[in-house]
Amino acid sequence: xxxxxxxxxxxxxxxxxxxxxxxxxxxxxxxxxxxxxxxxxxxxxxxxxxxxxxxxxxxxxxxxxxxxxxxxxxxxxxxxxxxxxxxxxxxxxxxxxxxxxxxxxxxxxxxxxxxxxxxxxxxxxxxxxxxxxxxxxxxxxxxxxxxxxxxxxxxxxxxxxxxxxxxxxxxxxxxxxxxxxxxxxxxxxxxxxxxxxxxxxxxxxxxxxxxxxxxxxxxxxxxxxxxxxxxxxxxxxxxxxxxxxxxxxxxxxxxxxxxxxxxxxxxxxxxxxxxxxxxxxxxxxxxxxxxxxxxxxxxxxxxxxxxxxxxxxxxxxxxxxxxxxxxxxxxxxxxxxxxxxxxxxxxxxxxxxxx
Amino acid sequence: xxxxxxxxxxxxxxxxxxxxxxxxxxxxxxxxxxxxxxxxxxxxxxxxxxxxxxxxxxxxxxxxxxxxxxxxxxxxxxxxxxxxxxxxxxxxxxxxxxxxxxxxxxxxxxxxxxxxxxxxxxxxxxxxxxxxxxxxxxxxxxxxxxxxxxxxxxxxxxxxxxxxxxxxxxxxxxxxxxxxxxxxxxxxxxxxxxxxxxxxxxxxxxxxxxxxxxxxxxxxxxxxxxxxxxxxxxxxxxxxxxxxxxxxxxxxxxxxxxxxxxxxxxxx
Numbered sequence: 001x002x003x004x005x006x007x008x009x010x011x012x013x014x015x016x017x018x019x020x021x022x023x024x025x026x027x028x029x030x031x032x033x034x035x036x037x038x039x040x041x042x043x044x045x046x047x048x049x050x051x052x053x054x055x056x057x058x059x060x061x062x063x064x065x066x067x068x069x070x071x072x073x074x075x076x077x078x079x080x081x082x083x084x085x086x087x088x089x090x091x092x093x094x095x096x097x098x099x100x101x102x103x104x105x106x107x108x109x110x111x112x113x114x115x116x117x118x119x120x121x122x123x124x125x126x127x128x129x130x131x132x133x134x135x136x137x138x139x140x141x142x143x144x145x146x147x148x149x150x151x152x153x154x155x156x157x158x159x160x161x162x163x164x165x166x167x168x169x170x171x172x173x174x175x176x177x178x179x180x181x182x183x184x185x186x187x188x189x190x191x192x193x194x195x196x197x198x199x200x201x202x203x204x205x206x207x208x209x210x211x212x213x214x215x216x217x218x219x220x221x222x223x224x225x226x227x228x229x230x231x232x233x234x235x236x237x238x239x240x241x242x243x244x245x246x247x248x249x250x251x252x253x254x255x256x257x258x259x260x261x262x263x264x265x266x267x268x269x270x271x272x273x274x275x276x277x278x279x280x281x282x283x284x285x286x287x288x289x290x291x292x293x294x295x296x297x298x299x300x301x302x303x304x305x306x307x308x309x310x311x312x313x314x315x316x317x318x319x320x321x322x323x324x325x326x327x328x329x330x331x332x333x334x335x336x337x338x339x340x341x342x343x344x345x346x347x348x349x350x351x352x353x354x355x
Numbered sequence: 356x357x358x359x360x361x362x363x364x365x366x367x368x369x370x371x372x373x374x375x376x377x378x379x380x381x382x383x384x385x386x387x388x389x390x391x392x393x394x395x396x397x398x399x400x401x402x403x404x405x406x407x408x409x410x411x412x413x414x415x416x417x418x419x420x421x422x423x424x425x426x427x428x429x430x431x432x433x434x435x436x437x438x439x440x441x442x443x444x445x446x447x448x449x450x451x452x453x454x455x456x457x458x459x460x461x462x463x464x465x466x467x468x469x470x471x472x473x474x475x476x477x478x479x480x481x482x483x484x485x486x487x488x489x490x491x492x493x494x495x496x497x498x499x500x501x502x503x504x505x506x507x508x509x510x511x512x513x514x515x516x517x518x519x520x521x522x523x524x525x526x527x528x529x530x531x532x533x534x535x536x537x538x539x540x541x542x543x544x545x546x547x548x549x550x551x552x553x554x555x556x557x558x559x560x561x562x563x564x565x566x567x568x569x570x571x572x573x574x575x576x577x578x579x580x581x582x583x584x585x586x587x588x589x590x591x592x593x594x595x596x597x598x599x600x601x602x603x604x605x606x607x608x609x610x611x612x613x614x615x616x617x618x619x620x621x622x623x
Contacts, residue, residue: 090519127507128507132591133522133523133557133561217461218460218467218508225463259516259518259519
């Protein structure tokens with residue numbers, strides 16, 4: 001259904017400790033002092049980009065290098081529970097560029113297993129109740145079975161209530177599946193795609209997929225009614241420690257996240273701060289991160305958006321950027337940076353069967 | 356749990372079905388609704404499934420025929436009729452008619468295919484096929500089907516783009532639409548869509564819903580038994596839920612869900 005778009009800046013209370021510090025500091029220093037103080041207090045986050053990546057290439061090495069470059073300490077993962085969350089929102093064999101490629105999931109799992117972690121893959125597909133079909137259509141089912149990786153169908157697991165750590169939406173809290181609450185580390189593994197309502201779907205938006213359908217429905221319409229940007233922010237503000245490994249090898253442009261066209265990019269993007277990773281992804285696909293509503297909400301609460309606060313590892317985003325085409329709609333046009341990608345009308349892609 | 360009762364009753368395991376029906380009755384809240392589990396009392400979308408289970412437990416041949424569960428059914432149906440999905444003004448960006456009233460997964464949200472189908476079935480099973488809410492629900496289900504057949508969770512076109520159909524919700528919608536007339540021929544197209552998309556590779560939930568949906572319209576697939584066996588062997592997911600669906604689908608036109616969907620009933 002059509003989501004409501006509201007002024008996200010007006011809707012979000014700034015209640016975190018750093019915001020309080022900034023607020024009192026700004027009062028003390030006066031308006032001229034605020035930008036200086038803000039710079040001093042802002043966190044830096046490392047984001048690693050690898051280019052010329054292939055699904056049949058050495059992804060395990062790439063991901064390991066990316067995690068190390070992002071500041072992940074392998075020793076800290078020994079004996080820990082890692083939950084890998086791919087994006088299987090509505091898999092179809094006809095649209096392979098919609099879902100996280102199984103090779104990415106297996107490679108990441110292998111890195112964490114070699115570091116001594118116990119790894120589980122979990123997903124709550126948002127548009128299909130038949131999660132078994134989602135595993136089959138995406139190819140992930142066979143892959144994780146062959147690798148001996150357990151799968152948690154997050155749509156149907158036991159749930160625990162967690163208070164809303166963001167409070168941008170009116171929701172008091174979230175029901176998260178047990179595996180999510182008990183994880184020591186969640187690894188958001190999205191496919192890099194455009195999104196026809198909010199512009200971009202990557203690490204933060206992917207976490208809609210930890211919300212159980214049995215409590216929120218198919219689609220998770222409770223979240224839509226509470227505001228997509230607000231709930232993206234709130235969910236991420238309420239989760240255990242989450243990092244990001246983005247499948248940017250074969251991406252989706254145009255009418256994402258379901259019906260867009262393939263966009264080969266050959267990228268793997270890794271970071272310990274999903275907000276910084278998403279800001280980098282936005283720049284790569286030709287969007288201004290501060291214009292993406294849920295990123296604007298997340299800025300300085302969950303992580304940095306400004307380029308100067310993000311330490312680039314591996315490739316520079318400027319060297320791999322290639323603007324994605326977007327639907328020609330006013331709410332998407334205003335998200336675009338310069339140079340912008342082409343604006344297109346929604347059309348049924350030639351050669352794609354309806355069934 | 357409700358599907359288990361239906362599957363057991365369909366295979367003449369009436370004592371076991373009755374035990375499940377009693378368990379469901381114990382979980383029914385004072386307002387007539389049932390939650391998703393014993394510990395999670397909301398949302399209440401399983402209420403319609405419980406009506407179906409109690410309806411079968413009341414049928415001739417059951418251990419407690421003749422209205423033993425009628426009070427539970429009446430309270431549950433009253434709850435169903437007291438709730439509705441949120442409607443929206445028509446919008447050029449949406450392909451479906453959002454003013455039609457069905458049921459939502461969670462109170463306070465829009466109507467979607469599967470809860471609407473479940474509650475339409477519940478109304479039909481209790482002789483309320485002609486109830487205005489049942490008529491509106493049938494209209495909604497047909498409206499959310501693609502002209503080329505099939506449906507998904509309940510969106511057809513968004514921002515000018517036609518979306519993809521899926522077998523599982525298509526089968527459930529077809530089951531609920533058993534006996535309905537459709538001059539737009541979307542039901543016929545959806546039957547063709549489901550037939551064309553069932554195979555040995557179809558997973559258990561989709562296969563079962565697809566076959567039951569076809570059976571509700573007098574259609575069957577010659578290799579369905581073999582596919583059901585394969586699906587049961589390969590099954591990966593909620594075991595009891597999937598097993599109940601496969602067992603129900605194996606009954607073909609004798610599936611209790613099919614019988615309930617075709618229950619005669621005039622205006623309430």
